[in-house]
Amino acid sequence: MIRARHALLALSAAALLGAASYSPQWAVEAQGRPPGQLPGFPKSEPDHYNLGPIGGKATLESRPPGLKVTSLVAGAPGEKGGLAQGDCITGAAGKAFKVDPYLELGLAIEEAEAQAKSAKLKLSVERGGKTSEIEVTLTAFGKEAKAFPGGKMRDRIVDDALAWLARRQQGDGSWECHLSAVNGQVCMTALCGLAFVACGNTAEKGTYAANVKKAAQFVIANIGQEGGFGAMGGGGGGNWNQTNWGLGYGGMFLAQVELLSPVKGAREKLIWVRDTILKNMEDSGGWAHGPGGPNALGYLELEIVSNYVLSALGGIQALGIDVDKSRIDKALAYIQKCGGGGPGVGYSTKPGQVGMGDVGRTAGAVAAFAALGRTDHPYYKPMVGFTAANLRKIKDGHVSPMMHWLAAALACRREGGKIWEAFWETQRQECTMLRMPDNTFTARPTDESATLGKNNDRDLGPAWCTAHWVIILGLERDHLTLWLGKSKGARPKPDSKGPVTSDKKPEPKKEKTPEEIEAEREKERKKALEDAMKD
Template sequence: MRWIFVCLSLVLAATPEARAQGRFGKESPHIYPLGGIEAVGEVLSGGWIKVTTVADKGPAAKGKLRVGDVIQKVGGKKLAGDGNAVMLVFEAAVEAAEAKKKGKLVLTVETTKGKTEKKTIPVKHLGSHARSCPEKCKKCDAILRAALDYLKKEQTGDGQFSKQAANMNHAVATAALAGLAWLGDPQGWKRYGRNINNAAEFVMKNAGKERSMGMRPAATGGGANWNQTNWSLGYGAIFLAELVKHKKKASWMKALKRMVDQIAANQEQSGGWAHGPGGPNALGYLELEIMSNFTLAAMGMAERAGLQVDRAKLLKGIQWVKKCTSGGGVAYSPKPGQAGHGDPGRTAGAYWAFRQCGRKGRDTAAMAKFYERGMAELHEGHACATMHMLNGALASALIGKKSRKAYWKMWRPFFMASRGVGGAFDYRPNKESSVLGGRTDRTWGPAFVTAHYAIVMQLGRGRYKLLDTPRKP
């Protein structure tokens, strides 16, 4: 699968300008956010953490933690093991301190001068998680509010996140996801109404347009096809479909109609969808199943929002996804060498898309079982683990309360440990990124990750009209 990752890295990598700012990129495959103290660190081979970023005026800065310090112990416990194991120990100590008034996190560090010192980090008092978490959980609500406010701060006047934009498709996707995150807030229109409107305007203006924004252009020499516009059409249409169920506006409906018509027009002869129109891409492949999840969901949600869609193409798309499915698991495509290799994140996305299109039966039941058996592997999803995490949450919200609780119980420590700087959630490495040295999640920046995880925290709580509700068969 390395060749697929290389393709995504070339097409969707951050701009040179963004990398020059040092905000995100491929500095090391072992960089982790130090959840809750507003710092970032690299997990070294022995399990110690070398601090790489300290936010001004954050808890880490107040505790005089410095870039270059190497954290050896947290709360008296030695740090050892791989990155994920180390960060879960670190986050457990942070959360224990956050539960106390005037809580403090004691770190044993080796300074840049070679001295061993103890540094005390004054963490924010957030209390403990409620039993009903994330519902009626003051701690999670505070973390979610900080994430939504971070997105508000990072959004530029034209509705996008230009400081973190990799290309136009990424810019549209991030704007759409942020819009969905704000829509989930019970007071979203009061707090973020202008941001939602600006995101909608940006999506309407740019979805389906290919522009490099300082990167590799859509088409290169030698006939290579780098068109990726189906991503912006899919994300954009999902956002607008949810948006018009919250507030009707003729221009939004008109734009949604244009997008779903273009999605239908871009369907391949097989019934699946590629990254974009124009034939096989530079690496010679065409359809990919996970793209079809977003385009099918967009068509289903648009129909639920009151639009007529091309039902023949919608049904053809469903049949193509079924060809990718074996034993409930959904593969990358039905081609030899790919068929039969199901993935839980991809399967979760297919389940969600099918339910948005009104499908419920043996196929969706098998998908649900396959996904729930593999739920623990969601973050090992190929190329964009952040997307797989959201797919799982969407599927669990539709499967039911038991699945939703199982998801949150399993993954809450992960999300708490993913807290980054300034209220953002940030990317955490997985096995694939450790081997390949980077991922699209990191190069796309924290706004992309934050929007995903802010949506996750709001699913199944009655905050969305379409996104986490099934269509009746």
């Protein structure tokens, strides 16, 4: 029953973007099934660790610490360098892995990519009981690697990822969603559209203007539609309406498009989105996956939905469309109640869930408060402090770590300064290891995905992870002014080039010892946390 109970958690992600039909016996049938073969779900890919731009997948080994290669990307640096399936990578750049082979390999990759001419990385490999060294050649970014997440290295990664996303946009303007009906496509399309906007494209200008416009037209035509899964489960029925997610993602995307370069019908649709979101608010001030009462699992509100629909309402409000302040106040009070008196936002106000603070949910609430222009709310700074203090826990986010990464990035970018720096200090190796050789992005295994036997980020498809990381990498450009709560309704001048342009080169700094750097960072983290906790 343990697997069946945990498998129910997967419904939050599957339902998030509209899962396929289920038998009412699916939870029972899940018992004894191999991981990734739950009824109604597509078969999962193996939930293995990515090897970053080396190109391959691996399992995490503990004795000795290492990464055992399970597959390789054809023609990628790993295969070209002689790495083979079954090899166990036990070290890199002359250093044996000690604690976390995954992140330690990420650091070694970054150091290799920072080389000026030839980014060669030596890997210590165990094969057939013998240890040898294999040399892989990566892309040499030189000093630009030190400017990451800005500079030319960022530009190249983002440009490649945007081109990849553009090639996968479908004829109707949407992107495929692997766990979806039309509501899922709305969410995925809005997310991919936001990736283009974050990097300087509008519906009128930029390399990908046509992609943004087609995406907006698809969302306008389909937002709020369920598709074929409103009552999932056949006998016994059950409410599986998930459209609040589409209203949140789609509403924010359309608001941002309308701000920068209006598309016919967007403003009228946003008024409808406002009305529908407020209509769907529960008596508590929170939101469920969708309207219609408790779902088939018997629960109603879950706080994370509030973050998305409120962000959309904030974007709509910034366009000069009136939003009932009393309803917003009620919604913000609900979020604070989910914290149970603490700074971390819990899953809901239910016993056993209230006060169970999670960094991704909390950061998402920070972004929502900011989008609404409510950074003066007494709960805002405590949430910022909680987010800053728990950045290393983002990867443990419930259901979809990718959603939590983006939420944390939005909150940290909104605050800027040391908190934004802290985000990248704690997440750079994650970004490196999730990057594929073609500069798209993939998913990361977690304790939860191991328990479920499924990785929802992976199953949602490569566009899901790639769009999230492109948005994160594009945040420094500040084009997503509505989501960041930095817009007063004015229309900023759009970037005519589309892809990200390089930042100014940083001034050379005197090298510090590792001990000095760590001491300085610890001091800055403590100060940032203290400042954020002050009312």
